[in-house]
Amino acid sequence: MNRAGAFLLNLLYPNRCGCCKVRIAWDALLCADCLEKLDALRCTPADWLCCHKGEEFPWAGVFTVFSYESAARDGILAMKDGAQNFGRYAGSALAEQVRAAVPPAEIDCVTWVPVSAVRRHRQGYAHAELLGKSLAEALGRPANGRLLKQSDSSLRQHQLSASERAVFGMVFRRTNADLSGQTVLLTDDVLTTGSTMRRCTELLLEMGAARVFAAAAACRLRRPREVQPENEEN
Ligand SMILES: [Zn+2]
Numbered sequence: 001m002n003r004a005g006a007f008l009l010n011l012l013y014p015n016r017c018g019c020c021k022v023r024i025a026w027d028a029l030l031c032a033d034c035l036e037k038l039d040a041l042r043c044t045p046a047d048w049l050c051c052h053k054g055e056e057f058p059w060a061g062v063f064t065v066f067s068y069e070s071a072a073r074d075g076i077l078a079m080k081d082g083a084q085n086f087g088r089y090a091g092s093a094l095a096e097q098v099r100a101a102v103p104p105a106e107i108d109c110v111t112w113v114p115v116s117a118v119r120r121h122r123q124g125y126a127h128a129e130l131l132g133k134s135l136a137e138a139l140g141r142p143a144n145g146r147l148l149k150q151s152d153s154s155l156r157q158h159q160l161s162a163s164e165r166a167v168f169g170m171v172f173r174r175t176n177a178d179l180s181g182q183t184v185l186l187t188d189d190v191l192t193t194g195s196t197m198r199r200c201t202e203l204l205l206e207m208g209a210a211r212v213f214a215a216a217a218a219c220r221l222r223r224p225r226e227v228q229p230e231n232e233e234n
Pocket residue numbers: 017018019020021022030031032033034035
C-alpha cells in the first residue's frame with residue numbers, strides 16, 4: 001500500500017503501537033515509551049548462548065535482538081493476536097544484526113517455523129511468517145514458507161515441559177524441496193530452549209542446505225530448567 005493509502009486507512013482503522021496498542025501516528029510502528037523500553041531490552045546472541053553453555057546447536061549462527069520480557073513480550077503477544085507493527089520493527093532490527101554477520105547476498109532464502117494448518121486457519125496468518133517476511137524484505141532476499149510443515153497436534157507447546165518440547169518438535173516435517181548448497185535463514189518469534197529451531201534446522205540440513213542461520217525476535221535469558229510451565233512456546 002502506498003503512503004496516501006495508509007494515511008486514509010488510518011482514519012478508518014487507527015494505527016496502534018505494536019506493543020502496548022495505544023494510538024500512534026499513522027506511519028509509526030511503536031509508541032515512544034515502548035521504543036525506549038525495547039532499547040533497554042536489547043541483547044545479543046552471546047547473552048542467550050551464555051545460558052546454554054556446553055550445548056551444541058546445528059545452525060551456523062544465531063541472531064536475536066531483545067530479551068523476552070516487558071515491551072518485547074507484549075509485542076510478541078500482540079503479533080500472535082494479529083497486530084503487525086512489532087513484527088515489522090523486530091524484522092528490521094534483526095536484519096541489521098544479520099547484515100553485520102552475513103552478507104545478505106549469501107542468503108538464498110528466508111523461511112520460518114511453520115504452524116499447523118488448523119492453527120493457521122484459526123488465526124488466519126502465522127506470526128513467525130510475518131516476522132520472516134519482514135526480515136526477508138529488510139534484507140532484500142526471497143521469502144519461502146513452503147520448506148517445512150507442522151503436523152496438527154492437540155498439544156500446545158506451552159503445556160509441555162522443556163524436555164517434552166524436544167519430542168513435540170518431532171511433529172515438524174520436511175518437504176521435498178531441494179536446498180542443495182543453499183544458505184537458509186530460519187526465523188521464529190522467541191528463542192527459549194532452542195528445541196524448535198534445532199529441529200527445524202536439522203530438517204533444513206537434511207534437505208540439503210549447506211548452512212542454516214537461526215533468527216528470533218526475542219530470547220529468554222534464563223536457563224531452560226528455570227523456564228516456567230506457563231511460558232510461551234519455542
Ligand atoms: Zn507502546
